[in-house]
Amino acid sequence: xxxxxxxxxxxxxxxxxxxxxxxxxxxxxxxxxxxxxxxxxxxxxxxxxxxxxxxxxxxxxxxxxxxxxxxxxxxxxxxxxxxxxxxxxxxxxxxxxxxxxxxxxxxxxxxxxxxxxxxxxxxxxxxxxxxxxxxxxxxxxxxxxxxxxxxxxxxxxxxxxxxxxxxxxxxxxxxxxxxxxxxxxxxxxxxxxxxxxxxxxxxxxxxxxxxxxxxxxxxxxxxxxxxxxxxxxxxxxxxxxxxxxxxxxxxxxxxxxxxxxxxxxxxxxxxxxxxxxxxxxxxxxxxxxxxxxxxxxxxxxxxxxxxxxxxxxxxxxxxx
Numbered sequence: 001x002x003x004x005x006x007x008x009x010x011x012x013x014x015x016x017x018x019x020x021x022x023x024x025x026x027x028x029x030x031x032x033x034x035x036x037x038x039x040x041x042x043x044x045x046x047x048x049x050x051x052x053x054x055x056x057x058x059x060x061x062x063x064x065x066x067x068x069x070x071x072x073x074x075x076x077x078x079x080x081x082x083x084x085x086x087x088x089x090x091x092x093x094x095x096x097x098x099x100x101x102x103x104x105x106x107x108x109x110x111x112x113x114x115x116x117x118x119x120x121x122x123x124x125x126x127x128x129x130x131x132x133x134x135x136x137x138x139x140x141x142x143x144x145x146x147x148x149x150x151x152x153x154x155x156x157x158x159x160x161x162x163x164x165x166x167x168x169x170x171x172x173x174x175x176x177x178x179x180x181x182x183x184x185x186x187x188x189x190x191x192x193x194x195x196x197x198x199x200x201x202x203x204x205x206x207x208x209x210x211x212x213x214x215x216x217x218x219x220x221x222x223x224x225x226x227x228x229x230x231x232x233x234x235x236x237x238x239x240x241x242x243x244x245x246x247x248x249x250x251x252x253x254x255x256x257x258x259x260x261x262x263x264x265x266x267x268x269x270x271x272x273x274x275x276x277x278x279x280x281x282x283x284x285x286x287x288x289x290x291x292x293x294x295x296x297x298x299x300x301x302x303x304x305x306x307x308x309x310x311x312x313x314x315x316x317x318x319x320x
Contacts (some may be wrong), residue, residue: 010176011090012181013171014188015086015172015173015185016185016189019192019193020162021074022078022079022082023078023196023218025078025081026071026078026214027071027127027212027215027217028074028211028214028216029074030067030070030077030213030214030217031209031210033070033073033077034070034224037065046274060246066203067203067204067209067213068198068217070216071217072231098257099302100171100228100254100263101254102254103213103252103253103254103256105256107256108253109254109260110260110263110317113256113258113259113261113262113263113264114261114263114267115262115264116207116261116262116264116315117260117261117262117263117266117268118263118265118267118268119267120229120270120304120307121158121264121265121268121272121301122268123273123293123304124295124304125268125272128291129276132179133249133277133287134272135276136277137275137276137277146275151153151235151267153266154264154267154270157262157263157266158259158266160260161190161262162182162245163258164167165242165246166186166246166247166255166258167188167249167255168247168250169186169187169189170183170250179250182246183242183247186238186241186242186246187239188242189242190238190239190242190243191238193236195235197221198221199221199223212309222246227287232289232299233289233290233292233298234296234297234298237298237305238304240306241265243309244308245261245262245314248261249314249315257312257315261312265305268295269295269296273296278293
């Protein structure tokens with residue numbers, strides 16, 4: 001076996017290695033990002049830039065930021081740093097393409113997906129409100145500005161993540177494996193990336209940050225995987241969402257319907273959370289695995305996602 005053959009990784013290995021490297025490098029970089037933030041705060045307090053409104057806003061944001069936010073920024077920096085070597089490894093296996101086709105009904109697909117996914121989740125939320133498992137709080141913010149802001153967030157998140165996961169990653173894996181294992185790998189990565197969140201109780205003072213603090217937080221984030229109820233209620237739902245979006249992308253050979261579904265789910269979850277009172281509804285772990293503290297956790301949302309999947313495939317069969 002030649003040296004070139006021995007070092008050649010499959011596409012799925014490159015992607016798994018990329019995400020693993022991003023987490024490890026992010027944990028290593030986090031203390032340095034914290035130190036940079038401290039340097040900025042000290043320098044700003046002694047400079048004449050305090051009169052500049054933009055710098056003042058940045059200063060307040062950095063000064064208030066907990067370690068978990070610095071960790072998120074460190075992971076983002078790591079993702080950018082490792083993107084070029086990962087792309088070079090993938091290029092060695094052949095031309096990098098997404099394998100998509102022109103969709104003449106793109107707006108129709110997007111609108112149907114958005115209304116189907118968002119409407120399904122909000123219908124579930126309405127039923128939970130009637131059952132007094134959640135309580136509406138419509139006076140906190142203006143409803144018009146609320147849903148417009150959430151709509152913009154949903155559209156941006158859906159476009160970026162669909163191009164990354166169901167566009168680039170799934171297209172890459174389809175070069176070297178069949179559709180089913182490719183869907184499983186991409187959906188698994190999608191679920192884990194969205195599942196890894198910092199625990200609400202995690203806190204560390206800036207003067208206590210050491211080189212290993214990022215790995216301590218990473219261990220806390222991975223600790224969720226040992227909680228069976230949380231895994232069933234949240235990780236399984238995220239995995240199914242990834243499978244639904246990937247299968248719809250393969251069936252339609254386009255990203256427009258997956259983007260509509262993705263945006264609708266984000267819109268439904270965030271709008272319902274913003275319109276309900278978190279202090280009066282279900283608390284974390286109270287009704288698991290059936291229902292969590294929002295519409296993206298639990299077996300009930302899992303069932304809604306399954307029905308949405310069936311309806312999306314029915315729509316594509318009728319339109320084919």
